[in-house]
Amino acid sequence: MKAKELAQLGDSLFAKRTSLTMLWQEQAENFYPERADFTLRRSLGVDFASNLMSSYPIICRRELGDQFSTMLRPTNKRWMHVVPRDESLKDNDTKRWLEFATDVQRRAMYDPVTLFTRATKEGDNDFATFGQCVISGRVNKNQNALLYRCWHLRDCAWIENAEGKICATFVKWKPTARTMKQMFGDKVHRDIDSQMQNNTPLAETNCYHMVMEADMFDGDARGQPYFSVYWDSDHEHELEAVATWNKEYVVPRWQTVSGSQYAYSPATVAALPDARLLQAMTYTLLEAGEKLTNPPMIATQDAVRSDVAIHSGGITWVDRDYDERYGEVLRPMTLDAKGMPIGIEMQAASRQMIAAAFYLNKLTLPQRAPEMTAYEIGQRIQEYIRGAMPLFEPMEHDYNGQLCDLTFEILRRYGAFGAPDMMPPRLRGAEVTFRFESPLHDAIEAQKGQIFLEMNQLISQAVALDRGASAIADIGKALRDSLAGIGVPAEWTRNETTVAQIQAAQQAAVEAEQMLAAAQAGSEVVGNLATAAKEGAAAGI
Secondary structure, three states: OOOOHHHHHHHHHHOOOHHHHHHHHHHHHHOOOOHHOOOOOOOOOOOOOOOOOOOOHHHHHHHHHHHHHHOOOOOOOOEEEEEEOOOOOHHHHHHHHHHHHHHHHHHHOOOOOHOHOOOOOOOHHHHHOEEEEEEEEEEEOOOOOEEEEEEOOOHHEEEEOOOOOEEEEEEOOOOOOHHHHHHHHOOHHHHHHHHHHHOOOOOOEEEEEEEEEEEHHOOOOOOOOEEEEEOOOOOOOOEEEEOOOOEEEEOOOEEEEEOOOOOHHHHHHHHHHHHHHHHHHHHHHHHHEEEHHHOOOOEEOOOOOOOOOOEEEEEEEEEEOOOHHHHHOOEEEEOOOHHHHHHHHHHHHHHHHHHHHOOOOOOOOOOOOOOOOOOHHHHHHHHHHHHHHHHHHHHHHHHHHHHHHHHHHHHHHHHOOOOOOOOHHHOOOOOOEEEEHHHHHHHHHHHHHHHHHHHHHHHHHHHHOOOOHOOOOOOOHHHHHHHHHHHOHHHHOHHHHHHHHHHHHHHHHHHHHHHHHHHHHHHHHHHHHHHHHHHHHHHHO
């Protein structure tokens, strides 16, 4: 397809998801009002949550979005590790180079100029509310650092290939004439040059940025897997079309359904009915509470001579000739407050349902009391893993995994990891992936240490019955896995070759000691025999 045909495909994709945009608008109005501009344009200074009576749904969304970064991308430790896809590559030299690559990538991602924290913060809240987000990763215009950006879902559309993977991403964009001139130079349409000459450099132009698999675009990709195309929609003008090694846009998706390339947030899908109900109940309770504390008044017609003033220090004038035997001139209306406790209980129940829908009851690790047995601790950890898996699994593989893969590929092609010959020979040409640290993985990996201790107890009991049972377990391998499971750095451990040399030296020392002990024992026997012979000769034996 040509650039114009791709732009027409993008227009078609945006037109088809109009109803989905309306759903996103409603979800945003209830849970993420700052983002509620899918179907309308807000001016600066507009009250975001003017339609809400309770902020609790917003707080739940905010807490879940914050938990994503706190638990899956904590800045106080290395939350991702470059690891080989081939699990047999576990020698110490390979581990050291991979830890070096991990440190290089982490520093590159958290460089302040990359805006990584800002982009992922916006993406986390989009992911929690809408079940997906769009984050771009590329090298900045100075070619000296990475640059991340989170895009509004309103401006993004995508399609899948036959394997269910996103093969093309379309992003609407409104750059100014100045920005277009800086990025594309003489490639811009002549009207953009006219805007610059007429002193209107901030005039905006509707554009598309389209990144698709190379076979979708009519051009020579030269072996590269993707094409990046910029299209000026207002002037139907192609700005740029270049082949690229990276897809640039990462689209993490939480829960997908068959037949749609768009995902959903299981949190907001479950919480939306309760959020609507909570707003209605809160409004009713507020109105009922106001009536109880500031009740409506009943006044006698023609007896009240002024406005009713029920505020502090207010005076209401009444006819002095009115006979109060017919009733009070002014009295509060009798109200029944029996329904208030029931309403408050229903409101609390709705809040609990919303909190459960946002997994807030699943994010706390089980407490370990000193009196717990190892089996009980293991069972509680297993329960936590079962509850937290639906939340962490999509985030780790589809969100963090895609971001890290894209970043690693960019850094590798720009030589951030050094020359290829610096890589250990066994690792050259091997595929790498990422392992992530999270409460879920911490719980899983921590089990290795617990299993090692349980294995030690079983072997100790078995050796008491059969000394040969000690040879069953590979203690060295089990210990290395257990140390890695509890987070011991590879630099703290020796490689297999050095360990083998030390073990051989220790074995040689033991054998030498045994030989020396045997020699000493032999000399003692000889000496004892000689002494015994002398004593026997002296005794005439």
